[in-house]
Amino acid sequence: MIEEVLCAPHEVAESFGDPSAAVTLFPEEERGLAAAVPARRREFAAVRVCARAALARLGETAGPIPRGTRGAPVWPGATVGSMTHCLGYRAAVVARSADVRAVGVDAEPNLPLASERVRDLVTIHQERSWIAYLSAARPEVCWDRLVFSAKESVYKAWYPLTGLWLGFEEVRVDVDARARTFTAHVLRSGPSAGGRWPGPFRGSWTVRRGLLLTAVSVPGPAAARPLPGASRLNRPAVPARSIRPGSP
Template identity: 40%
Template sequence: MIGGALRALLPAGVGLGLQPLDVPAPPLWPGEAEAVRRAVPARQREFAAGRAAARVALRDAGLPAASLPVGPDRAPLWPAGICGSISHGGTLAAALAARKSDWPSLGLDLEPALPLEEELAGLVRAPGDDDGGVLPPALAAKLIFSAKEAAFKAQFPLTGLWLDYTEVALRLAPQGFTLTLGRATLHGRWTLAEGLFATVLVIGAAEARALPARTAQLPPV
């Protein structure tokens, strides 16, 4: 099952929450609805499921549930001293949460395990990407996309960098992946369960110190 497979990727201190997208999610908490007030119903359902999963992840990490509004960079605003990540894939929303004192940042991505079209793969792959022969090329491209999504989500709160997929090389291995940002070599894990790729990157204190200093970049228009 996807829950057990995801749990196996996580170190101690990281909470996990899951919420199906094909059933009604619990109501949003104060301060959250404004972010999707004008969104189409499907996006509203996805958003609500993600917030519900995040509150489960907070409780799973031994933390109080909280409202998670959207910040200026469109990322969730986690409570002080807490980090987290939310993703949606297939019919599932999933979230991670942890104390920053344990893990400075987290990244999670879910993607249907389907081949990536060649023209889209060209927008994802960097010249130095290495799929390690773990999957057929088109399927490996989809996994590389997911792994970079997880990694970029994890590094952004610490660096403020909006990275281009083609500028960061990534190496796949069975059940793992690595990439380098600045002086930091980041290590992630992946699994395939119930037709979904799930990729996770957890940044520790030493890796956080080696990342490039935070910038004041704004999101791309």
């Protein structure tokens, strides 16, 4: 699925299950799992199998990907990346920091948010009108959950750039249902260190196999010119690459 939302210069890997054999973690990764239950350990290890596979395609030697501040993964060398996991799915995306400043990816079950209260915490009033319209016109997509996922992807790209928390109410998402793209505007007030906040964030989304997947990418200095064949974020420019359960 992930190739539907991210293309070159990103490298990606995904799995629709956990590895059948035990995964050896680096000591730096083990430190964050002292109190983890077995299911959490399997999830943590499986998504790092994806991350190491994606990094290998960049030519990076396998190394630790520990959790840093606020749980954000610490990527090796001159790379950036993002990981996601939900029931039945794990994925990772990486890129050279010269090509991509930051990237965020998020997977969710294609199910409505748990309650109206949760929806009201996640969405703002400008989003609720088009969510209601699309929910009636395109009920096969859970649009409130899509907004949640898009904001999660935005935060994963935002935090490495700013080191700051970003609330759901501080982002407005506009969705193009036909093109399967979205634009996220940061509504946070106040100056940033560079004079303005990053954004708007432009991303893509897809829905398949009972899952929603969203991604955003912030181009780096080497990506000033569009790459051939990559004029749209959601147009795959690389062959599908998946990690099957139990593969290295």
